[in-house]
Amino acid sequence: MSRGKRAAGGRTGKTRKTAGVNNFVVKFANVNGSGSASANNLFAKAIFRMGIPVSPHNIFPSNIQGLPTWYEVRVNDKGFLGRREGVDLMVAVNEQTIVRDIESVVPDGYVLYDSSKALRPIRKDVNFLPIPLKDICLREFQHPGQRQLFQNIVYVGALATLLDIDFGILTGMISEQFRGKEKLILPNVHALELGYHYARDHFDCPLPIRLRPSRKARGKILMDGNTAIGLGCVYGGATVASWYPLTPSTSVVEAYGKYCKRLRIDPGTGKRKFAIVQAEDELAAIGIAIGAGWNGARAFTASSGPGVSLMQEFLGLAYFAEVPVVLFNIQRVGPSTGMPTRTQQGDLLSCAFASHGDTRQVLLFPSTPKECFEFAAGSFDIADRLQTPVIVMSDLELGMNEHVCDPLEWDDTGGYDRGKVLGGEQLEQMEEYGRYLDVDGDGVPWRTLPGAHPERGSYFTRGSSHDAMAAYTEDGNVYAEVMDRLARKFAGAGKVLPEPEIQADGASRGMIYFGTTAGAIPEVQHKFAKRGVRLDTLRIRSYPFHDAVSRFIEEHEIVYVIEQNRDAQLKSLLKIDCGANDGKMRSVLNYNGVVISADQIQEAILVDLPEAPEREQASA
Amino acid sequence: MSYIVKPRFHHPQLQKNDLGYTRRDYEGTLTTLCGGCGHDSISAAIIHAVHEMSLAPHQLAKVSGIGCSSKIPSYFLERSHGFNSVHGRMPSIATGANLANRELYYLGISGDGDTASIGLGQFCHIVRRRINMLYIVANNGTYGLTKGQLSATADLGSKTKSGEESQYDNIDLVSLAIDLGASFVARSFSGDKEQLVPLIQAGLSHRGFALIDVISPCVTFNNTPLSAHGYKNTWENNVVLSEIDFVPMRKEITARYSAGKDKEITLHDGSVIHLHKTGSGYDPGNRENALLHVNEYKKQGRIATGLLYINQDQSDFHELADTVNKPFNRLNEHDLCPGGEVLADINETFM
Structure with a gap:
């Protein structure tokens, strides 16, 4: 010394x-x-x-x-x-x-x-x-x-x-x-x-645990997911944000506001090309976003479990009346108030089926700040293309913590895709217009905006049953036709949704995961590789699931479904939508409020592997 | 099926307005409400008002909640887009729609259940937020579609047809709106088209949040002699505080009531409101006075009607939010997207 x-x-x-x-x-x-x-x-x-x-x-x-x-x-x-x-x-x-x-x-x-x-x-x-x-x-x-x-x-x-x-x-x-x-x-x-x-x-400095300059993180960025979402909304063309403050979603709208004040001021007049409404509650927050979406502005709200529960009725309206709107759900621990400052992936089922009656909602699952940015910006195109709500499922872990990721990118050559909207001139040329006519056979009808044409194209948007011309109906067959078309639209949604990320090398077992579980996966793979165990992986990035998800399940003897909730919600959804055999799907779950670790995943899978000595111990 | 297409044929000499439209061009589908329902009179007054002021129907958007009242946007202005939303939440839809396109007229239709019970919170906050729109409450003191329960606007002691008596004080939407900062507040009666039509015209032309609370009797469930919202009580106890006449912008002023005229108010779009003498000397420009009068008459079991309060100096939401003049829904990626170069700079701030 x-x-x-x-x-x-x-x-x-x-x-x-x-x-x-x-x-x-x-x-x-x-x-x-x-x-x-x-x-x-x-x-x-x-x-x-x-x-x-x-x-x-x-x-x-x-x-x-x-x-x-x-x-x-x-x-x-x-x-x-x-x-x-x-x-x-x-x-x-x-x-x-x-x-x-x-x-x-x-x-x-x-x-x-x-x-x-x-x-x-x-x-x-x-x-x-x-x-x-x-x-x-x-x-x-x-x-x-x-x-x-x-x-x-x-x-x-x-x-x-x-x-x-x-x-x-x-x-x-x-x-x-x-x-x-x-x-x-x-x-x-x-x-x-x-x-x-x-x-x-x-002290004797430095300690044995110490730092040495590296190149590993050079050229990367360190950013939190909520900031990336707020910025993505600016890039995606959102002009209306309505919200009610709720941890851990609050910083989404704060980031949006911060960037708008820099990037969305009209140079000529100094006026704002955006509006933020702090609403009286989450019901109003999503209502305002839906009203704006109906009238042709790109609009979003951000919330978390308790707020998303309050939005259920309006989400059903937007699904049934086919109004584009984007909701960012920065999930936290439920049920009820739960642990407001801890993380969970617990809203999968309640969001996939949000609202009463037969409803299905489009979900996106980012796993890095870069994807938060891309999915946020892209969600407005998706909502416009499909004319339906898009729920971006982030969580506290991704939203409120900084993560190292690749720099954000933007392609200046691609414009916004506003989907099927008829303008005044197009209406002028048309013989007949029906708001909910499936003209193209893809289940996505054409919409018009208020004020488009003096005499044509107006319709009455409603959450009550309607026919293809948007008129009220209590005819059960007409109702069923509309519901069938909505199902067709949903089934075809995959072509505008992000595809799953697959790493397959012919292994007999695979892992399916999504969102913030992704942070642990490279380490899990590394740990297994050292033991000579290979596992294929599939990261889900959107719902409805792409066909590749069903194929991945079919092609593997055992599939570990890794998620951060108690009830294996993703596994349930895979069973319902992919008809996957329950026997081959095994859950790896974590729901203690902190993000799942590589050790937890490795331990859960090790006891299940036939060649592992741990298995004998576990079954003894 | 309760959607009925109206026959298209009409009298060849129907009067045309400045846009060349007849009143038929402002109608909707056939009503499905009960015969004699006050709400149908409100529809008729809206058609009359909008046609007379030569407002292009596609320049107006109709929004409503749920209930008998909220059905009526189907029965007028078929060439306007409409949005029948969820129960009590019309104000949020109206707010969003208005944010997306500030150039249109917004007409909200709601009822007393929709506004004073399930939607009271949203109502209060749209008033506070000063959204530029006309909000009409078709107020009958009862829930019609669920067969006659008392609503929160039913006066203490008022009885429905089934004999149920209101045990609680009512929520008075007019006082509430004035208190919360609405800049145009009126009350009227569906049976008094002379009074209602100019109020609708003035409310649409007014810049800012306008409320008209329209007593609109429910002939099926709440029109007995003991119903405060019945025809009999409303006719007998209606006190007209201020009567107005409306002259649309660019129209020559031909005052029908010039003899009694005592005040003119020019609205922001150039339209003019004539206030004429009712003998009361009532001044609708004074907020405290308005609240005092409304409450005083209420104590006497009487209903103060007419233009109760107007304030033209208040900024609307868009002015407060300092938004661009061009409607948001016409901004494109060139207007909205900062582009790749800016993003590269932003990346730097996270390195």
Whole structure:
């Protein structure tokens, strides 16, 4: 030990096999509302800027101030960015949870804590990194707010030394963040330096778990799904957003508004080419979007479980009256209020069949921010083409956490597809117009917009039974014809929906998954490959399912259906729609509110594999 | 099947308006409501009003909720697009439609169940939001389609045909609308076409949210001598606070009631409202006064009608939201999509 520093575990030379250079998990245990979020974000982003793949997760309470909140950052040079169990370094600065937080650290792991107050040593098999955060800030800063806030920046500075974060990147980010508020740059950089120097003078730095600049994340972006959706709505031509604030969907409309204020201002007049209505509830939110869609504007709303439940009646109207509208469902844990700040894929069935009577809704399942952007922009084309609601099924994990992904792309050559809309001139040429006539045989009729023609093309939109001319009818046969046409339209929807992503190599077993489960899959494949096990994969990206989904199930002896809910909702939907044999489909489920991990998937499948010794144990 | 096509033949000398349309061009399908229903009189008043002011039917969109009232958009303005939505939610459909195209006229038709019970929340918020539209409530104090239950606008002590007596205070939509900031509030009676037609014309021309609460008796379930919303009570206790005459824009002012005229109001589109003397000296420009009068007459068991409140200085939703003049539904990708180059810059901010 040189200069009397603490060896901080480096002494034993032992590190956990799973952790090492560019491969570890750091978790921050904070108090909600203490200003930790931006400091923790600074930490994660700095690692990303070193070119290292990183996946930060917020595990936050439904609370404004005072309750415990965690931020978990996985660093993995192979790019395995699903959640991993076990914490290699805990920044334990919340007294409420410190005992439990320390207990969750792996043997030989590290605990950075605020030593301004003595800590009762509760474990001997972890390495403590005491830093008097409070005392340092009391000494260095005058303003009470800064004394609290900068404790977070000080520990980021210390982590820079401990983990070998490029200090220039950190100070550069501080300068970017406070552009326009320059006088805040100096104290922030000072706080970083305080931590940096303290760690350098007191510990053997860097730790065995540390960073090394990489190329793996070069050229990528680090973005959350909700921001990508908001931006996608701007690119997709949405002009009307109506919403009711609800975690975890709120930031969708906030992002849309932020980008609109930059990108949707008419240069000549300074006026806005968008309108956002914060409605009185979710019923009104979707009603406004449907009214706008009916009248030819591209419109959307964003919500989550409780709000989507309230929208059911209107979703049925839009299905039956054939009005384009887009709903972003950023799923959270249900039923009822559930766990509002935790993630789940629990709304599959309630959205696929949203509303009473025979209804089927089009669903899209993004799994990366890039897909959030593409599906958001594309959903308006799909809704217009099919004249029906499109529900984009994201979740809290994707929506509210930042993910490393490829940069967003936009093809300037393709215009918007507004679907079958007849203008005044076309109406003038027509002999007969019927709103719900299946002229083209694809189940999609032609619509007109109010004001199109002085004497032709008007019709009465209704949720009551109607004939092909949009007139009210109680004739059961006419009703059935309309319902059959809607079924035909739905069955043919696949051609405008994203196809499943398939990796098939002739394996006898396969995995079907969707959405945020995708984060864990490359690691699952890697783990199985090491054991000599091969599994084909299919990632579902839309509903109704493409034919390729049925084929994939047929072609495999056993199919593992991996999803994040209790009731195996995707498996049910596959049974209903693909007629899949229940015996060959096996569920891998996770519904504890945090995203499914590669370990969970691997363990669940291992016990089911015939060649695995675990299987004998399981059946014994 | 309750959809009946109307015979097309008509008198060759039907009067044409400035657009060359006869009143027949503003009609709809045959009504399926009960004979004598007040709502049919409202349909007739709408047809009369819109034809007379030479409004092109395709420039107007009809929106409604659910109930007897909400059926009537089928019975007028067949050349207008219509949207019969879900129960109590017409205001949200109207809001969205108005956002998509600010150039059209929007006519909302609702009932007392649709507006004062299931849709009370949406009603309050569309008033607050100042959507530019005319919202007509066909108010009969009862649920007709479900056979005669009392509605939330039924006055305390009012009795339906089955003898059920209202035990609760009623929700007065006129006071509520004035209180929440509606800029045009009127009450009328389906049996008084002279009063109703100019109110509809003025309400459509008014920029901002306009409400007309129309007492419209239900002949089948709520028209007994003890029904507050019956013909008898409405005729006997109707107090006309202010009578108006409407002159569409660009029309020569030929005041039918010039002798009694005491005030002119020019609307934003150039149309003119003549307020004529009723002896009361009532000023519809004063919000507190309007609330005071409506409540005072209500206490006496009387119904204040006419143009009760008007405020022309209020901005509508589009002005508040600072939206472009061109309707949203005519903006294309050139207007709306920032393009690939901008996206490359945005990517940079996430690196």
